[in-house]
Amino acid sequence: MLEAQEITWKQDHKTILQSINFHLLPGECVGLIGPNGSGKSSLLKILAFLETPTSGLLFFQGQSVPKNVPLAIRRKIAIVFQESLLLNTRVFDNVAVGLKIRGVSKETIKQRVDYWLEQFGVIHLSKQLARSLSGGEAQRVSLARAFAIEPDVLFLDEPFSALDAPTKEALRVDLAKVFKTTQTTTVLVSHDFKDIAHLANRAMILLNGQVAAEGAPTELLQNPQQGDVTRFLAHFTS
Numbered sequence: 001m002l003e004a005q006e007i008t009w010k011q012d013h014k015t016i017l018q019s020i021n022f023h024l025l026p027g028e029c030v031g032l033i034g035p036n037g038s039g040k041s042s043l044l045k046i047l048a049f050l051e052t053p054t055s056g057l058l059f060f061q062g063q064s065v066p067k068n069v070p071l072a073i074r075r076k077i078a079i080v081f082q083e084s085l086l087l088n089t090r091v092f093d094n095v096a097v098g099l100k101i102r103g104v105s106k107e108t109i110k111q112r113v114d115y116w117l118e119q120f121g122v123i124h125l126s127k128q129l130a131r132s133l134s135g136g137e138a139q140r141v142s143l144a145r146a147f148a149i150e151p152d153v154l155f156l157d158e159p160f161s162a163l164d165a166p167t168k169e170a171l172r173v174d175l176a177k178v179f180k181t182t183q184t185t186t187v188l189v190s191h192d193f194k195d196i197a198h199l200a201n202r203a204m205i206l207l208n209g210q211v212a213a214e215g216a217p218t219e220l221l222q223n224p225q226q227g228d229v230t231r232f233l234a235h236f237t238s
């Protein structure tokens with residue numbers, strides 16, 4: 001579905017990502033994890049076409065992605081950030097906006113928006129203004145908006161990190177249910193191994209802009225790792 005070969009990204013004479021190879025199969029969720037500053041968000045931005053790599057190749061659905069990424073490809077992806085970037089309109093309109101842009105009929109928009117608001121437990125907020133939502137509610141609306149466009153690839157950049165523990169836990173459970181039913185192909189960035197263990201089929205550990213280890217989340221925790229990876233994972237096992 002999505003592949004990156006030998007991606008390097010340099011900014012201000014600093015190498016932020018080095019020789020990253022990445023692939024994402026249809027229906028899987030890959031978790032990117034690593035300490036602060038390890039390059040997780042940078043890699044997500046490159047994979048989601050928000051930044052251009054200094055060198056390396058990107059392939060989307062088997063096709064090489066040119067530097068000037070076509071709108072047709074951009075419209076196949078959805079991104080949810082840590083801070084919900086909602087428009088200051090009603091919840092319904094926020095979720096509808098991506099569908100309107102894509103020329104979806106009014107009836108389908110109504111049906112799809114209601115469905116996704118329901119899935120994320122916020123249908124009762126449909127008429128409320130986005131600016132009046134709590135952090136947890138706003139993130140549920142952001143996720144509903146992303147799923148409503150039925151993206152080929154979904155990018156989640158620390159979607160829970162601004163939420164308190166119970167709010168985060170409840171949303172993680174709901175998101176896991178949605179993943180189970182939709183099999184949405186996803187890249188999930190988190191600094192919390194628990195998020196990755198609950199939601200991802202495969203995890204990639206980034207250290208200093210490089211992939212330091214990769215595998216099924218539970219296997220990464222259980223199997224012996226090397227040096228810095230062991231030290232990083234120790235935070236989640238002790």
Ligand SMILES: Nc1ncnc2c1ncn2[C@@H]1O[C@H](COP(=O)(O)OP(=O)(O)OP(=O)(O)O)[C@@H](O)[C@H]1O
Binds near residue numbers: 011037038039040041
């Ligand atoms: N546009 C940019 N220009 C210069 N440096 C950048 C830019 N974007 C990121 N960086 C640097 O790249 C490094 C990796 O940042 P990135 O945000 O990708 O890490 P991260 O693993 O997502 O960290 P965190 O967990 O703190 O969000 C950091 O040192 C950051 O300062």
